[in-house]
Amino acid sequence: VASLAARGEPKKDVLLGGLLLPGFDEQSCVSRYQSVYYRKNMTRPPSPHLLRRLRQQEALQRRCGPGTEPYRRASERLRSGQNAGDDFVATVDGCGYLVLISYRGLGNRILAITSAFLYAMLTGRVLLLDPGKTMADLFCEPFQATSWMLPGDFPLEHFRDLGEDAPESYGNVAVNRSGSVAGLRFVYAHLDHAATPANRLLYCDDHRQFLHRVQWVILRTDSYIAPGIFLNPAYKEELDMMFPNKDAVFYLLSRYLLHPTNDVWGMVTRFYHSYLKNADERLGVQIRVFDGDEPFQHILDQILACTSQERLLPGVVVSGHGGGVAPPPIARSKAVLTTGLNSWYHDSIRDMYWRSPSATGEVVSVHQPSHELHQHFFRSTHDMKALAEMYLLSLTDKIVTSGWSTFGYVGAGLGGLTPYIMIKPENHTVPNPPCVRAMSMEPCDHGPPYFECTKKEIDKIIDTGNLVPHVRSCEDVPWGRKLA
Numbered sequence: 141v142a143s144l145a146a147r148g149e150p151k152k153d154v155l156l157g158g159l160l161l162p163g164f165d166e167q168s169c170v171s172r173y174q175s176v177y178y179r180k181n182m183t184r185p186p187s188p189h190l191l192r193r194l195r196q197q198e199a200l201q202r203r204c205g206p207g208t209e210p211y212r213r214a215s216e217r218l219r220s221g222q223n224a225g226d227d228f229v230a231t232v233d234g235c236g237y238l239v240l241i242s243y244r245g246l247g248n249r250i251l252a253i254t255s256a257f258l259y260a261m262l263t264g265r266v267l268l269l270d271p272g273k274t275m276a277d278l279f280c281e282p283f284q285a286t287s288w289m290l291p292g293d294f295p296l297e298h299f300r301d302l303g304e305d306a307p308e309s310y311g312n313v314a315v316n317r318s319g320s321v322a323g324l325r326f327v328y329a330h331l332d333h334a335a336t337p338a339n340r341l342l343y344c345d346d347h348r349q350f351l352h353r354v355q356w357v358i359l360r361t362d363s364y365i366a367p368g369i370f371l372n373p374a375y376k377e378e379l380d381m382m383f384p385n386k387d388a389v390f391y392l393l394s395r396y397l398l399h400p401t402n403d404v405w406g407m408v409t410r411f412y413h414s415y416l417k418n419a420d421e422r423l424g425v426q427i428r429v430f431d432g433d434e435p436f437q438h439i440l441d442q443i444l445a446c447t448s449q450e451r452l453l454p455g456v457v458v459s460g461h462g463g464g465v466a467p468p469p470i471a472r473s474k475a476v477l478t479t480g481l482n483s484w485y486h487d488s489i490r491d492m493y494w495r496s497p498s499a500t501g502e503v504v505s506v507h508q509p510s511h512e513l514h515q516h517f518f519r520s521t522h523d524m525k526a527l528a529e530m531y532l533l534s535l536t537d538k539i540v541t542s543g544w545s546t547f548g549y550v551g552a553g554l555g556g557l558t559p560y561i562m563i564k565p566e567n568h569t570v571p572n573p574p575c576v577r578a579m580s581m582e583p584c585d586h587g588p589p590y591f592e593c594t595k596k597e598i599d600k601i602i603d604t605g606n607l608v609p610h611v612r613s614c615e616d617v618p619w620g621r622k623l624a
């Protein structure tokens with residue numbers, strides 16, 4: 141930070157209006173203090189109530205987290221099954237835990253972490269992350285003097301194998317055991333996007349029923365569960381106070397929680413300085429194809445139809461004899477950051493602006509950090525590239541994303557950018573329209589509840605997109621729900 145200030149950058153509020161705390165070791169996680177110099181100013185300041193709740197959560201994480209006496213006692217209870225099903229709130233420690241299982245792609249995992257943190261705050265639990273194979277290489281610790289990583293000696297050895305048929309699953313406890321947790325060491329919350337309706341009842345748990353009696357909750361989700369939580373009347377008042385702007389939940393929580401490690405931050409900043417910084421305008425284009433990893437003409441056509449329709453990129457002048465006559469250059473430059481597993485889309489767009497002049501005279505450059513070809517699991521360098529690219533997308537001025545993609549949701553949401561979403565094509569044809577302007581920068585929840593919490597009629601599907609203000613049907617996934 142000192143060096144940025146020395147280079148003549150005006151000093152900025154690195155603590156983001158109180159969202160972040162001072163006192164961290166700057167060198168061990170420079171992104172926490174530097175990112176403000178790369179981002180636009182905060183458009184949604186944190187509310188005083190959110191700040192209060194964050195400080196409470198930090199205190200809870202410190203008091204009950206790994207390495208503390210309460211944590212030791214709680215994990216001993218979990219191991220031995222002693223006092224299972226007792227009221228944990230009544231124990232001397234008053235420490236409850238939410239353990240998040242890490243699975244699926246990085247975009248999914250980031251949405252899960254951010255929204256699980258919200259759920260932990262609302263239910264007064266310590267959030268502990270399954271470190272998986274790569275999490276520690278990706279993110280710094282968000283809390284001081286404690287760790288949010290689940291310790292290696294966590295007593296439930298096979299917790300990653302839990303499935304929704306488990307006797308401890310929320311659906312089983314709610315439906316088959318009528319909420320009795322007697323004899324259970326923990327409850328398993330299965331909120332995968334394809335969870336059964338019974339397991340989705342967790343979205344409606346008002347914590348007065350049975351979950352408050354359970355010290356350990358193991359959560360599996362690949363989704364952004366925040367919109368579903370907003371459908372629960374039990375949390376309405378609290379959420380209203382925490383988030384007067386309903387479209388800024390991911391924006392604020394991700395800035396609070398997610399600080400890339402120095403290695404990832406180096407990848408972000410080196411690329412930014414080399415290819416994006418000096419342009420007059422930056423456009424992000426996130427290309428995620430669910431039909432296969434090989435190039436598809438209709439996807440390229442869709443990207444160009446979208447950027448043309450929304451006037452995000454100029455057309456090119458093509459004459460009959462290989463190359464048109466350039467209009468007088470207007471000294472404006474536009475840097476396009478493309479991300480994707482395949483480099484063909486990037487190469488094609490770059491070629492287009494190399495072979496022909498742009499119709500406006502703008503100088504268009506096109507850059508893509510990586511082309512990994514296929515999605516991989518459990519590889520640190522692969523995940524680090526993915527994270528660096530989501531961050532780079534968030535540093536652009538405008539962004540086009542691929543519908544259905546959590547990778548794109550994160551890129552847009554982190555940047556506070558309302559994306560132009562390319563609707564997922566059917567039958568290999570360009571949809572009409574090719575893209576739509578999103579109603580907000582919030583991610584879409586792909587597995588929300590579709591019953592009313594007050595009625596809990598799980599067999600009756602209703603339109604939860606009209607139940608409460610601010611929770612709407614997503615642009616790209618009709619049964620998904622998002623905050624707006």
Ligand code: GDP
Pocket residue numbers: 244245246247248249427428479480481510512514515516522523525526529544545546547548
């Ligand atoms: P989603 O599948 O689009 O919802 O996004 P996820 O991030 O959950 O999973 C896709 C995974 O594939 C990523 O985490 C990366 O591992 C990989 N991937 C997909 N698109 C890209 C990309 O543009 N760049 C990089 N580096 N990796 C990508």
